[in-house]
Amino acid sequence: MADLKSLSGDAYLALSHGYAAATAGLAYGAARGSEAARGYGAPGPGGDLPAAPAPHAVAVAVAVAESSGEQSGDEDDAFERRRRRRGRGRGPGGAADARRRPREQRSLRLSINARERRRMHDLNDALDGLRAVIPYAHSPSVRKLSKIATLLLAKNYILMQAQALDEMRRLVAYLNQGQGLAAPVAAAPLAPFGQAAVYPFSAGAPLPCPDKCTAFSGTPSALCKHCNEKP
DNA sequence: TAGGCCATCTGGTCCT
DNA sequence: AGGACCAGATGGCCTA
DSSP states (O other): OHHHHHHTTHHHHHTGGGHHHHHTTSHHHHHHGGGGGGTTSOSOSOBOOOSSOOHHHHHHHHHHHHHOSOOOTHHHHHHHHHHHHHTOOOOSSHHHHHHHSOHHHHHHHHHHHHHHHHHHHHHHHHHHHHHHHSOSOBSTTSOOOOHHHHHHHHHHHHHHHHHHHHHHHHHHHHHHHHHHHHOOSTTSOOOOTTOOTTOTTTSSSOOOHHHHHHHHHSSOOSSOTTTTSOO
């Protein structure tokens, strides 16, 4: 996890241009090592939602179904037996202490537990919703994004979108400015897109795409497909 | 087998 | 008082 934490800051910011690469397991996978092979990345945006939950998810769903709701009376004991058999969630105090508690307190504890379970399920549902809208491989053969990976990828995606939007705004402003210089008279026809005299993408000697984009915005353009082409 | 990820329980704190 | 939120602890499942 330490490697992940080390990635969670500026390093992820630096990947904003390479979001597609991150989703393809290049950026993220490179830092995570074997995690890439486990399906945190892979084929790019698009694809389908997982058709079936992972086996682990099924097991968990069963466990949840067994333990959901508030138990009382004999159900409490059955619940405790199941819980001990699964060996899950014996925090400080543990089941032994719980058994010594008055029945009333135990009932209260169980209802608090159920509420906490519901809360965590809601949180997981929200995370599933987030996974559904961030572009990464959604297929049964690809393992679901972990919680931390989902959050980091979503953050990265937002940053990339914000950058693209900003770049688009600057492009529009630039085009408007160029139009004003080239056609001060209202009757003057608009120059065809990309042919304005001051438009760097076509003006003067042909520059290689990354250079043109860099001249315009300071960085290679995330909107320009040529900038994202592999050499 | 170790490490990563996860669900659950639990007690504490804060808010309404 | 009751609910929401949080963090620590625990143990199961899975993969390399």
